[in-house]
Amino acid sequence: MKGESLLSVSGLGAGYGKIQVLRDVSLEVAEGEFTAIVGANGAGKTTLLTCLMGLLRPTAGSATFRGRSLFDLSAHRRVELGIGYIPEGRRVFAELSVEENLRVTATRRPRGAAAGEREVLERIYGHFPRLAERRNQAAGSLSGGEQQMLAFGRALALEPSVLIADEISLGLAPIVVDRLFELLGELHRAGTTIILAEQNARLALEAAQTAYVLEAGRVILRGPARELGADPKVVDAYLQHL
Amino acid sequence: MFLSSLIDGIATGSLYALIALGPSLIYGLLRVLDIANAAGLTLGAYVGLKVWRATGSLALGIVAGIAASAVFGLGLQRLLYRPILNRGPLIPLIASIGTFIAMEEAFRLVFGPYPFAFPAKLGLPTLRFGHTVITGVHLVILIVGLLVLGLTWFALRRTRLGLYWRATSQDMATAEAMGINTRGVVAAIFVIGYALAAVSGILLGINYNTVYPTMGDIPAYKMLAIIVLGGLGNPLGTIAAAMLIGLVETFVVMYAGYVLPRDAIAFIVLIVILLARPQGLLGRSRKAA
Numbered sequence: 001m002k003g004e005s006l007l008s009v010s011g012l013g014a015g016y017g018k019i020q021v022l023r024d025v026s027l028e029v030a031e032g033e034f035t036a037i038v039g040a041n042g043a044g045k046t047t048l049l050t051c052l053m054g055l056l057r058p059t060a061g062s063a064t065f066r067g068r069s070l071f072d073l074s075a076h077r078r079v080e081l082g083i084g085y086i087p088e089g090r091r092v093f094a095e096l097s098v099e100e101n102l103r104v105t106a107t108r109r110p111r112g113a114a115a116g117e118r119e120v121l122e123r124i125y126g127h128f129p130r131l132a133e134r135r136n137q138a139a140g141s142l143s144g145g146e147q148q149m150l151a152f153g154r155a156l157a158l159e160p161s162v163l164i165a166d167e168i169s170l171g172l173a174p175i176v177v178d179r180l181f182e183l184l185g186e187l188h189r190a191g192t193t194i195i196l197a198e199q200n201a202r203l204a205l206e207a208a209q210t211a212y213v214l215e216a217g218r219v220i221l222r223g224p225a226r227e228l229g230a231d232p233k234v235v236d237a238y239l240q241h242l
Numbered sequence: 243m244f245l246s247s248l249i250d251g252i253a254t255g256s257l258y259a260l261i262a263l264g265p266s267l268i269y270g271l272l273r274v275l276d277i278a279n280a281a282g283l284t285l286g287a288y289v290g291l292k293v294w295r296a297t298g299s300l301a302l303g304i305v306a307g308i309a310a311s312a313v314f315g316l317g318l319q320r321l322l323y324r325p326i327l328n329r330g331p332l333i334p335l336i337a338s339i340g341t342f343i344a345m346e347e348a349f350r351l352v353f354g355p356y357p358f359a360f361p362a363k364l365g366l367p368t369l370r371f372g373h374t375v376i377t378g379v380h381l382v383i384l385i386v387g388l389l390v391l392g393l394t395w396f397a398l399r400r401t402r403l404g405l406y407w408r409a410t411s412q413d414m415a416t417a418e419a420m421g422i423n424t425r426g427v428v429a430a431i432f433v434i435g436y437a438l439a440a441v442s443g444i445l446l447g448i449n450y451n452t453v454y455p456t457m458g459d460i461p462a463y464k465m466l467a468i469i470v471l472g473g474l475g476n477p478l479g480t481i482a483a484a485m486l487i488g489l490v491e492t493f494v495v496m497y498a499g500y501v502l503p504r505d506a507i508a509f510i511v512l513i514v515i516l517l518a519r520p521q522g523l524l525g526r527s528r529k530a531a
Contacts, residue, residue, distance in 0.1 A: 053419050079421030091416040093409045104409050107402055108421030158421065 006031045006066060006162070006193055007052075013060030014051050021047045022217045025061070029210075034184075034194045036208035036225055038201040038238060043214040045197035046088045049166050052195070053085050054078050079108060084160025088167045088197075090151040094140030098131050101139050101150055106157040113159060124153040127183060145176040152180060162193040169200045181207055201238040205229035213238070245374045247496045248489075253380045255488025256387020257449075259481045260442040262465040262472075263394060264435025266480035269469060270411035271428050272327060274334040278318055279439050280458035280465065281345035282311040286440025287447040287457065288353055291360050300362050307440040315436025316429060342462060349455035357454035360447040379449050386445065390438065391481050398477060403430060411475055460505055467508040471515055473525025482523050487511055 009027040013020065022044045029035050037045050050056040052063070054075035063070040065081060079085070084105070093101050102124060106117045115123070125132035128149045134142060139150055148168060155163060165184070169177045177200075184207060188194055198204035205211055205225045213221040213234060221228060228234050261283065265276045290307030294300050322341060326333050366378035376384075398404035410417040410427050418424045442461070447453040468487055472479030491507045502510075515523065 055415050055419055074425075075415075075418040076421050076423045079419070085419045087416060087419065091413060093412050093416070095412055096405075096408060100405060100408075103405060104417070104422065105420050107405070154420065 004031055005029070006033075007063065007070075007195075009052070009061065009063040011061035012048070012051060012058055012063070014047055014056055014058045016056075020059075020217065022051070022058075025214075025217070025219055027212065027219075029193060029195060032188075032191050032193055033210060034188045034208045035196070036201075036204035036211040037195070037197040037214060038199075038204050038211060039214035040238070041199060044217040045199075045214055046166055047217075048214070049085075049088075049164055049195070049197055052164060053083070076108075079105075079158065080110070082158075082161035084155035084158045084163045086151050086155045086163070086165040086168055088170075090144075090147045092139040092142075092147050092150050092154065094138065096139055097136050098139055098142070098150055099135040101154050102131075102157045104157075105154050109157075109159055115159070120157050120159065124156055127156070128153055145172050148172055148176065148180065152183070156187075160192065162195070163187060165194065165196045167197060167199060169198060169203060177203070201234075202229070205234075243373060243496070245371075246376075247492050249374070249376055249384070250380065251489035251492035252485065253384045253387065253488070254492055255485035256391065257383050257442060257445060258464060258468055258488050259391055259484035260387055260438055260445070261461045262468040262480050262484055263391075263477060264438045265465055266469050266472065266475070266477045267407065267431050268435050270407070270475040270477065271414070271431055272323065272334070273331060273475075274323060274327070274338065275466065275469070276435070277335070277338045277462050277466070278322075278341040278345065279315070279435060280462035281342050282315055282436040282439035283443035283446070283461055284345070284349055284453075284455065284458040285314055285443070286311040286436075287360070287443035287453045288349060290440065290444040291358055291447060291453050294360075294362055300364070303362075304441065304444055307444050308437045311436040311440035311443075312433045315432040315439075319428065319432040342458065346455050346458065353455065355455060357452045359451050360444075360453050361451055362448050364448065379445075383445050383449065386441065390441070394477065394481070403427070407431060464505065464508050467512045471512050471522055473522030476522070476524045479522055479524030486523070 005028055007027065007029040009025065012022055012025040014022040025048060037048060039045055047056065051058045052070070054073060058071060070078065093104065099121065102121050103117070106120050125135070130146055131149055131153055134146065139147065142150060152168065168180050181203060184194055184196065196204055196208060205228055208225040211223065211225040211228045212219050213228065221234065265279045268274065268276045268279070286307035289310040290303040293306040294303030297303070318341065322337055323334055326337060364378055364382040366381045368378050369376045369381065398407065406417065406422045406427050409420070410422060410424050414424050446457065446461070464487070468483045469480055471487070472481070472483035487508045490511050491504055494507055495504055519525070
C-alpha cells in the first residue's frame, strides 16, 4: 500500500515568540497515503500544519517534499507544488462571493491543467449542491457548515495532489461531518495524499491509514491508524471522552 | 450656472479620486496610510514637466512621470515599508510622513524653491453651451478621471489581480496559503498606486499651471479625509467619497462664497459624516472579520 516517500519532516521545532509549541517532530508521508494527526487541544496539531503550509517559520528541523527542501519556499510556492489547504476555522474570504472564493484557487492551478476553470467549479458544486445554490452570495453570510464546505471546496478547486486539512469537523452537525469525511475517503481512493489534523480522534483513526499522536508538542505514538484506535493507552487518553 | 458647477464638481471629484485611489488600494493590503504617495504625485509632476519641456511631447512626459513615480513607490515598499510593517500601525505611518517631508525638501534642493509653470496644451477646446463653460483642461480631467475610475471598478470586479487584491486585503496569510503571490500583489498595487499619483500630479500641474515642491501638501491631507470618509480599505467607497467632496466643495463655493477656506470643507464633510456613520460611507462593518 505504501508508495515512495512524498513528504519527510525531521526534527521540526516551532513556536510563537518565546513559547515553544513543537519539539523534535518527525513525520513520513508516502504518496497517496492518508495520515491523521490526533491529540488534545493545544497539542500542536495546527502549529504543525501551518509549518508545513509555510504560514509559520519553524525554529528547527527540515522537510523535503518530492525531494525539494520545503521550508525554503513561501506558502504560495508550496501551493504551486500541488498542496491544497483547509485552514483551521475555515478562513473563507468573507466579502468575496462563494464562486469568487473558489476562483481564487481554481486560477492558481498550473497552466495547462486538463480541466477548464468552469469544469472544476461545476465539479465542486456537484460535491456540494448547497454551494451552487449560494454561488453569488457573500461567503460571510453562509452558515458555519456551509463555510466549511466552501473551505473544503476552495482547497479542491486547486485540484491538489496533497490535501492538508485542519479540524474540519469542529462545531459542525454530524450530517455535514459525515459528508466531508465521505469526500476525504473518495479523494483518497482517487489517489490524493491526505494529512488530516483532527480533535475527533475516533473519526480520524477510522478514516486514516497512518496516525500520529501528538502530546505537548511531541509525537508520542505513531503507527497504523486502526491499531492505534485499538490501543488501550490511546483509547484511555483520547477516545474515552467521545 | 448649476450645470457648470455640477461638471466642475465632478471634474474635481475625479481628480480627488485619482489622488486617493492609490493610497486606498495600498491601505487595503497593508493597513498603512501611505502619505508618501503624495510625494509620488509631486515627483510625477516634476518629471512630467521636465521631460515635456525637453522633448516637447506631453505623452512622453506623462510616461516618464509615471515611470519615475512607480519606481519610487516600489522602492519605498521594498526598502521602507516591508522591514517595519510588523511593528504596528503607527511606525509605518510616521515613516511615511517623514518620507513625504524629506521628499519635499529634496524637490526644493533639486528643482529649486520657485514654482514652475506647466502651460502644456491638452489639445481639447473649451466647450460652451449657453452659460455652461467647460475648459479643455477640465474636460481632460473629466475624461481621464472617469476612464481610470471605470477601469478600476472593472479591474477590481473582473480581473485576476482584482480578485487577488480583494482576497489579500481580507486575509493576507490565507490568500498566500491559497496560492496567491501576495508580495507580487503588493508590488503591483504600489506600481499602480504611484502611477495614478503621477497622473494626478501632472493633471494638477497643468490645471493650475504650476508645479512646486509642496504641491503635494493639500492632496496629502485631502486624500486622508477621502479615504477615511469612504471607509478604510474600500476603493469604491473612496471614489464615492472623492465625488462627494468634489461636489460639496464646488457647490459651497458657488452658492455660499468663500465663507471658509475651500480646503476646510473636506474635513467638515468628514466630521459630519463620521458622526453618523463611524465606519465611513461604504466601510466594512465591524462584525465582518
